[in-house]
Amino acid sequence: MRSYIIRRLIYSVIIAWGILTITFILLRVGPTSPVDRYILNIAARGQDVDSVRQAIEARYGLDKPIIEQYLLYMGNLLQGKWGWSFSASQPVLDLIGSHWIYSFQLILLSTIFAILLGVGLGILSAVKQNTKFDYAASIFSFIGISIPGFWLGLMLILVFAVYLGVFKTYYDTGYPIWSVENLRQLTLPVMALGIGELAGYVRYTRSAMLDNLRKEFVTTARAKGLPERTVIGKHVLRNAVLPLVTIIMFDLGSIVFGGAYLTEIVFGIPGLGQVSFNAIFANDYAVVIAVTLIGTFLVLFINLATDLLYTYLDPRIRYD
Amino acid sequence: MTETRSMTRGKAGMPVYINRRLMNYYWERLKKNRLSLVGLGFIVFLALVGIFGPLFVQDPQKVDFEIKNMPPLGCSIQESVYDIKTSEFTTTLINGRADHPLGTDSKGRDMLAMLIAGSRISLLVGLLASGMAIFLGTFIGVLSAYLGGWVDNALMRFTDIMMTFPFFLLLVLIVFIFGPSLAIIVLVIGLTGWTGAARLIRSEALSLRTRDFITASKALGASDARVMFNHLIPNVISLIIVMATLSIPGVIMAEAALSFIGLGDPMSTSWGTILNTGQHSLDTAWWVAVEPGIMLFFTVLSFNFFGDGLRDAFDPKASV
Numbered sequence: 257m258r259s260y261i262i263r264r265l266i267y268s269v270i271i272a273w274g275i276l277t278i279t280f281i282l283l284r285v286g287p288t289s290p291v292d293r294y295i296l297n298i299a300a301r302g303q304d305v306d307s308v309r310q311a312i313e314a315r316y317g318l319d320k321p322i323i324e325q326y327l328l329y330m331g332n333l334l335q336g337k338w339g340w341s342f343s344a345s346q347p348v349l350d351l352i353g354s355h356w357i358y359s360f361q362l363i364l365l366s367t368i369f370a371i372l373l374g375v376g377l378g379i380l381s382a383v384k385q386n387t388k389f390d391y392a393a394s395i396f397s398f399i400g401i402s403i404p405g406f407w408l409g410l411m412l413i414l415v416f417a418v419y420l421g422v423f424k425t426y427y428d429t430g431y432p433i434w435s436v437e438n439l440r441q442l443t444l445p446v447m448a449l450g451i452g453e454l455a456g457y458v459r460y461t462r463s464a465m466l467d468n469l470r471k472e473f474v475t476t477a478r479a480k481g482l483p484e485r486t487v488i489g490k491h492v493l494r495n496a497v498l499p500l501v502t503i504i505m506f507d508l509g510s511i512v513f514g515g516a517y518l519t520e521i522v523f524g525i526p527g528l529g530q531v532s533f534n535a536i537f538a539n540d541y542a543v544v545i546a547v548t549l550i551g552t553f554l555v556l557f558i559n560l561a562t563d564l565l566y567t568y569l570d571p572r573i574r575y576d
Numbered sequence: 577m578t579e580t581r582s583m584t585r586g587k588a589g590m591p592v593y594i595n596r597r598l599m600n601y602y603w604e605r606l607k608k609n610r611l612s613l614v615g616l617g618f619i620v621f622l623a624l625v626g627i628f629g630p631l632f633v634q635d636p637q638k639v640d641f642e643i644k645n646m647p648p649l650g651c652s653i654q655e656s657v658y659d660i661k662t663s664e665f666t667t668t669l670i671n672g673r674a675d676h677p678l679g680t681d682s683k684g685r686d687m688l689a690m691l692i693a694g695s696r697i698s699l700l701v702g703l704l705a706s707g708m709a710i711f712l713g714t715f716i717g718v719l720s721a722y723l724g725g726w727v728d729n730a731l732m733r734f735t736d737i738m739m740t741f742p743f744f745l746l747l748v749l750i751v752f753i754f755g756p757s758l759a760i761i762v763l764v765i766g767l768t769g770w771t772g773a774a775r776l777i778r779s780e781a782l783s784l785r786t787r788d789f790i791t792a793s794k795a796l797g798a799s800d801a802r803v804m805f806n807h808l809i810p811n812v813i814s815l816i817i818v819m820a821t822l823s824i825p826g827v828i829m830a831e832a833a834l835s836f837i838g839l840g841d842p843m844s845t846s847w848g849t850i851l852n853t854g855q856h857s858l859d860t861a862w863w864v865a866v867e868p869g870i871m872l873f874f875t876v877l878s879f880n881f882f883g884d885g886l887r888d889a890f891d892p893k894a895s896v
Binding site: 271272274275278279282283285398399401402403404406407410411413414418425510512513514517518521522532533536537544547548551552555556559 | 736737740741742743744745748749750752753825829832833836837851854855858859862865866869872873876877880881
């Protein structure tokens with residue numbers, strides 16, 4: 257088991273290195289330079305654009321050959337130096353350190369919301385198969401899967417903020433993270449992000465439950481005279497959990513720079529999505545690489561955690 | 577050769593047949609799923625609108641500030657104008673007009689014309705990009721499964737890297753670097769979206785590879801290319817069709833999301849671009865944000881319905 261984990265960790269580092277290299281190349285072969293953002297200011301001050309550009313490039317080592325820049329960047333990274341953000345004028349780690357919590361709270365809350373409601377509805381839907389409730393849940397999940405999350409966000413703002421005035425149209429960073437006001441203003445973003453996930457979970461839970469409901473051990477459990485509650489909760493649900501965990505963990509990995517990214521932009525939440533979005537437009541390559549790496553490590557960690565979770569959930573699975 | 581079969585590729589004695597009777601069987605199965613027919617109907621309607629619609633409406637990019645923020649036919653809004661001389665508000669009622677049945681946006685562009693132009697873009701990007709992704713995925717998957725060894729290893733490790741990459745971040749990054757144009761958007765989605773297909777096709781091809789008819793054709797002296805193109809790929813074709821259909825919604829949403837955050841092709845009108853305009857006029861012109869989203873929603877829903885129906889029709893184990 258331990259050797260398996262070590263192998264996986266080494267493999268993860270290799271993949272992360274591959275992604276880092278691809279991102280670095282993409283950023284440095286692009287036609288725009290991080291210096292571009294200074295050009296207008298420089299020109300406005302009447303200085304010679306080219307000489308200032310060269311000075312800035314020399315200062316940040318941008319004039320060196322790309323291979324040398326790459327080695328320099330890698331060397332710094334291995335020493336734990338993540339670089340300097342041009343656009344925010346602060347170290348990359350500080351920038352990320354002050355923004356990650358906004359993404360984290362959004363993703364955490366919407367995931368909890370989606371799992372609780374989605375799995376619950378899915379179980380009910382499977383137990384009441386082919387009833388009106390089941391059909392309603394199916395239609396709801398089809399709708400939820402097909403609604404673009406960012407548009408749902410816009411519609412929620414339109415109805416609840418613009419017309420009904422129940423919520424504000426923008427995210428107010430003035431409230432502390434641990435406050436009721438903050439929780440309240442996260443209602444719409446959490447719904448916008450969570451409903452798509454929720455709809456997926458309803459579908460997967462339902463089909464996983466139905467698969468197991470037909471199994472013989474369920475008939476046996478019922479024949480033994482166990483109450484239906486126990487049959488569903490202990491015999492069917494526990495066996496349906498494994499495929500669900502796969503889906504939920506996969507979603508968790510892809511949501512960070514997928515749905516959450518757009519939700520942050522729609523609602524103006526200053527999380528990592530917003531940070532990386534601004535960094536890309538400012539060609540702030542240290543930030544882009546750092547954020548990409550964080551996303552990558554997150555996905556790799558979640559993949560590993562999923563595989564390890566399997567062995568706990570299903571003792572028949574072994575990786576030796 | 578019987579009447580029920582027609583030859584599609586007739587090289588040297590071993591043609592790939594399209595079996596008419598089997599096609600009829602699939603069609604009969606598909607027809608039983610009403611929702612998938614509704615989906616197909618809407619897709620066909622949208623395609624017709626996209627192809628012929630632009631002939632009947634005005635130029636979607638035509639700006640006319642005289643008629644800006646005109647509500648859809650049957651709706652009316654109150655517009656307050658502040659008169660600087662009398663310092664009084666005058667409120668006028670603006671009614672929707674028949675010549676702009678779906679209203680106009682904040683630059684006076686006709687919504688109907690823009691939506692029609694958008695349906696063209698969405699379908700075009702959806703079909704081209706997912707076609708490209710599935711083609712690449714099939715090619716890589718079959719190659720990997722059939723050749724095995726170090727080719728398989730290298731291709732699958734590369735797939736791992738691509739799968740771990742934060743997908744949307746990569747899209748934003750590349751589109752920003754190479755400039756927003758339709759060709760770039762299609763290329764990027766096509767070149768990054770093949771990973772899931774490659775894995776699925778690979779696992780399918782791996783199990784096919786050991787089957788007797790493959791061994792037989794190899795024993796008869798068939799070349800690798802022949803086995804791959806005439807035996808392996810025809811046997812995964814139904815899987816490919818289903819995957820392509822079900823991947824289109826994701827592509828359409830990705831394109832809309834890119835345009836929404838301002839990375840759409842500035843020369844063309846896409847639903848995402850309209851949403852971008854609508855986001856800023858939620859309080860003055862709700863329809864600009866509502867209408868393209870509804871189109872997006874129904875398009876994605878239709879592809880999901882149709883894809884699900886196709887999957888069940890092709891799956892001999894599914895009851896329809």
